[in-house]
Amino acid sequence: MDYLRRLRWFSSSLFPTRGYSTPALEQMHLMPQDTKDNPLMFQFFTWLSEGSEQESWWKHFEAQVPRLKEFGVTHVWLPPPNKASNKHGAGYDAYDLWDLGEFEQKGSVATRWGSKEELQQACAVARANNIGVLIDAVLGHKLGADRKETFTAIPVNPDNRLQQTGPQREIEGWTAYDFPGRGDKYSTLKWSHRHFTGVDWDARERKSDIYYIIGPGRNGWSKHVDDELGNYDYLLGCDIDHTQPDVKEDLLRWGEWILEQTGGAGFRFDAMKHFDRRFLAEFIERCRRSLGSRDMFAVSEYWSDSISKVEHYIKQIRGQTSFFDVPFHYNLHNASRNQSTYDLRKILKKSLLERRPWDAVTFVDNHDTGIGRTLESWVDESFKVQAYALILLRLEGLPCVYYGDVYPNKEHFDANVSKQILKLIQARKKYAYGKMTEYLNYRNCIGFVRHGDDSHEGSGCVVVIRSNIDVKQSSGNSKDYGQEIRMKVDLKKDLGTTGKPVIYRDLLGDSRTVAVNAEGWGIFPCAEGSAAVWTRSTSEE
Structure with missing residues (x-):
């Protein structure tokens, strides 16, 4: 099962899709076709x-x-x-x-x-x-205009861009973009104040504020933006008006x-x-x-x-x-x-x-x-x-x-x-292939198993995540904390059928080994404030 099919199976089996369209990643080209x-x-x-x-x-x-x-x-x-x-x-x-x-x-x-x-x-x-x-x-915006222009604008509350803080006035803003070095190559559009919804500097008064530009053909702040600060259309510089044809x-x-x-x-x-x-x-x-x-x-x-x-x-x-x-x-x-x-x-x-x-x-x-x-x-x-x-x-x-x-x-x-x-x-x-099983055992120590797939020989791994713990600051019952997690791996593609324990080693440098029994269970440790990635060892040790 390739990446997108695995992702689709996992997500559709666990999460509702009501009110949503097809998930974005399922529709996108994420990898070369031959891998x-x-x-x-x-x-x-x-x-x-x-x-x-x-x-x-x-x-x-x-x-x-x-x-x-x-x-x-x-x-x-x-x-x-x-x-x-x-x-x-x-x-x-x-x-x-x-x-x-x-x-x-x-x-x-x-x-x-x-x-x-x-x-x-x-x-x-x-x-x-x-x-x-x-x-x-x-x-969303432009900066570095070539010239100033004069136009009418209204100052608005930076914390609520829908709230006017003063009367409309004539201001001077850096809103003319002539592109003298490029000329008309690739594009003939020269930008002016009519292409923007707002600016943050009045050069005439030398005052920084958020100014909402008004005049013929204006359509106001976009209604299809985030509603933070009343309306979050304006971010910085000259705010582009995407409604202008x-x-x-x-x-x-x-x-x-x-x-x-x-x-x-x-x-x-x-x-x-x-x-x-x-x-x-x-x-x-x-x-x-x-x-x-x-x-x-x-x-x-x-x-x-x-x-x-x-x-x-x-x-x-x-x-x-x-x-x-x-x-x-x-x-x-x-x-x-x-x-x-x-x-x-x-x-x-x-x-x-x-x-x-x-x-x-x-x-x-x-x-x-x-x-x-x-x-x-x-x-x-x-x-x-x-x-x-x-x-x-x-x-x-x-x-x-x-x-x-x-x-x-x-x-x-x-x-x-x-x-x-x-x-x-x-x-x-x-190694990180196949279905996943989670083990959310402790406040400070969690793990998950990737079970491997048929396309990647020797794939599959066991991951342990452990945070640093200061006992004086920590809270909860002592049983909520751990240093290792008992997890089960998939041994259907075992390295052999001798009945001997399968040995796992950590890719990140932990010198210990983990023996997994015939049922696939092993106890996987992790050093404090670290992570461990355990994979099957090919060593004869």
Whole structure:
């Protein structure tokens, strides 16, 4: 049974589907057609993305493609390829989507990541290695305008964008985008204040506020966005009005063009909660038609720890995109911060993995969650390996590995943690197959068994997750805590029929061995504050 069939069987047997369309991951191309291996996504950048000895980030990515292929990576999420508002911008400060490092704009020809030619070359190498490139699409706002304009706007309450805080007034805003370096190549649209719903700076009064732009042809804040702060259409910079026909057509054409230019396999959508979800659905549909591929990959960043809000968006988007499992990320973060009091038996509670695993792209951390970053919620190194064991070795969800946790970098790198994560990645590729049985025995120690399948010889593994416990801080009966778990493995493909115990060894370095009896039962330990991945030994010892 291949990955999608296994995922479909698991999810449909355990979870209701009322009110939902077909799960997103079931409809997407997740792996090369000639393999039955597990798919794996990789975020190939950090916020600073420093430390590469290559002349550009695109060159660095190209050089690492063979290694990523060895990891079993099937999809790579690259940073936004577009020209930013300044030459050091990461691309989330989107200036010109049509400039991939081709034109002299904002202080340089290349983007922070490199030139257009380097991007295209790196993508070609990835495709040749059966790795799909995901384009990070920033479709909700623009920054770095070329000129100021004068227009009428109303200041609104930052905590309730539906509440006016003053009379309408004439302001000066940086809203004119002329793209002098690119001219009319690829697109003739020149953006002005009529293409935006709001800005956050009045240059005339030199005042920062949220200003709602009014005038003929305006349609107001989008009604199809998150309702946080009254209406969360506005995020930053110049907020794009997706109801304007020329704006809509320009962005839709860009989606087709960027896939043609890069050979991309799909998209990661930035800040989904802040722009019209109807437009997003149309964007995805048009790109799929353009590719002639109904299974183009799409994943969206809807940043909320509320599972009910995420589920609401899943219903609204009706299977067009998968979602990062942000609620599960916060569970991991909280577990890492409160290990003595956190009940690991509830680690999946109110997450997409629990409710909608077939729509979930799981992750431990990303470029925004690090210490001092915008969405700081870093999973502490003391729980990082356990967290990766949970996303990489379970049956459900599509895991995404973060560059900053694997590659040396100046932000948040731990060499020992990286080594363990790499072992877990290899374990996913080789052993994490077949149905899954969970053993949620203790507050501080849980486990699960992957029973293996017919397509991967010697597959199957036993995983134990254990947190650090400070007895003085812990709560509950002493019987709630453990150091090992009795679990049953499937011995129908045993290494022999001698009647001798089958020996299991830990891939992460525990020197102990576990003897499994003829019925398949064994007692599997785990060191405190660690994870263990037990597999059948081929040794004669």
